[in-house]
Amino acid sequence: MVVKVKTNLAQRKEIFSRLEYKPSVEQEVIHFSDIARELKVKHVVGGEQSGKSYCTAKECISRIPEVITGNRLIWFGGLDYDDCRMEFEYFIEDARALGLMEKYTFPNEGPCTADLLGGVSVKTRSFKDITKIGRESPDIIAVCEATRCSWNVIERCITRVGASKGYVMLSGTMEGSLTWAAEKYKEWQSVNQEMAMSFSLPSWTNLHRYPSGRDDPQIIYFENTLPDDVFKERLGGVPCPVSELIIKDFRNEIHVGDFHHIPDVPVEIAIDPGGSHKSGAYSVLAIQVLEGIPYVIDEVYLRGYVTEEIIDPICINKPWWKEVTGGVIDVAAKQHSTAAPKEMTSDMEIWWEKTRIPLTSSRIEVGDGIDRLRGFMKIDPITGKPGMFIDSKCKGLISECGGGKSPIYDGGAWLRDKNTMHPLDKNNHSCKALYYWLIDRYGFISIERGEALTVVSHSPFR
Secondary structure, three states: OOOOOOOOOOHHHHHHHHOOOOOOOOHHHHHHHOOOOOOOOOEEEEEOOHHHHHHHHHHHHOOOHHHOOOEEEEEEEEHHHHHHHHHHHHHHHHHHHOOEEEEEEEOOOOOOEEEEEEOOOEEEOOOHHHHHOOOOOEEEEEOOOOOHHHHHHHHHHHHOOOOOOOOOEEEEEEOOOOOOHHHHHOOOOOOOOOOOEEEEEHHHHOOOOOOOOHHHHHHHHHHHHHHHHHHHOOOOOOOOOOOOEEEOOOOOOEEEEOOOOOOOEEEEEEOOOOOOOOOOOOEEEEEEEOOOEEEEEEEEOOOOOHHHHHHHHHHHHHHHHEEEEEEEOOOOHHHHOOOOOOOOOOOOHHHHHOOOOOEEOOOHHHHHHHHHHHHHEEEOOOOOOOEEEOOOOHHHHHOOOOOOOOOOOOOOOOOOOOOOEEEOOOOOHHHHHHHHHHHHHHEEEEEOOOOEEEEEOOOOOO
């Protein structure tokens, strides 16, 4: 049985020393971040000419000891073969410098290959046709210009390394901050189930191109001539929230973490049935309040389920269910459809009949709800902490806030209409459920005469 040996810090530093590679501070964070924390995916968002291809090749060569003790296979891939040629070329130069090279092919176009000592095979792959990714289980898959690939391709690559207990390196430049890459960059800034971490590699970290770093005259020129969001994205390697994003105050690294259910502490639920089950999501949030701070500890976020199915078997089998004391529900849940028979039971009535949990419901204008929710996202200037926290399991809520990939098909961030800037009634189910609960517990915030007036005297900072 082959036992893969993970490369340690000393081994990686020794390889870099032999290659005379002195990583910048930002590159060190990328290369050594998994020494203390196990990672399966690294996602590097680079500014233009930031040296992300060079960094990717160095990351792959530094892990060669675990490849030799593993399946002895490395892929460099991209949407097209051309997307990964530079990384492959850097890699074979390093392999040759370390005395590992046996032979390689590097044609003008098409796939490239290399054979290294120890039986290691290195290949370039095109991911244009996802069905041809194949059944091999590489030890490393480096996806180059990853933002050009679909999320299905990335998922397939992560699956491919599962059997080999391998590793995926994603690198690329942002393309409008609207792709999966922007969502995952935000999501992977905090704890996540995919064991992934995202990194920013600004253009000015490439001191060969910009000798003065952040203060290089060329960087200053770009900063003075490009729009702020374009500069941050294309040079800074940081996704910029789209202007239509409603919950602009949300940040994964600030609001998201491991906030599990605490036994014997009351739980309240916030419910939005989601309107049409064909297009919306049925959302149920579980919330605990500790020392005056709300923690959203869990979420049910499903499409195609009716209320009875959401209650039993899903909600009643949650570990926090026995501690539920009450909650809120969308006011629409009290109503019967005009097209439905009069004897049809409303969602609110079903919850009471099935659970005997008291639920309140009030009509809330969307603007008031957004104001209250964003208010709890703000940072307290005294404590430096936000007014609420969210567990990383709450994928629907996080995605609606613009912090990650939605758990349902065609879901995503809650946005405003590009023409009217009015909030769209889409991808807002957990956000609505949450602001129903916040207003029910803490009251409204209204704007009068240019001053913020709290209708109820509660505040997120108490």
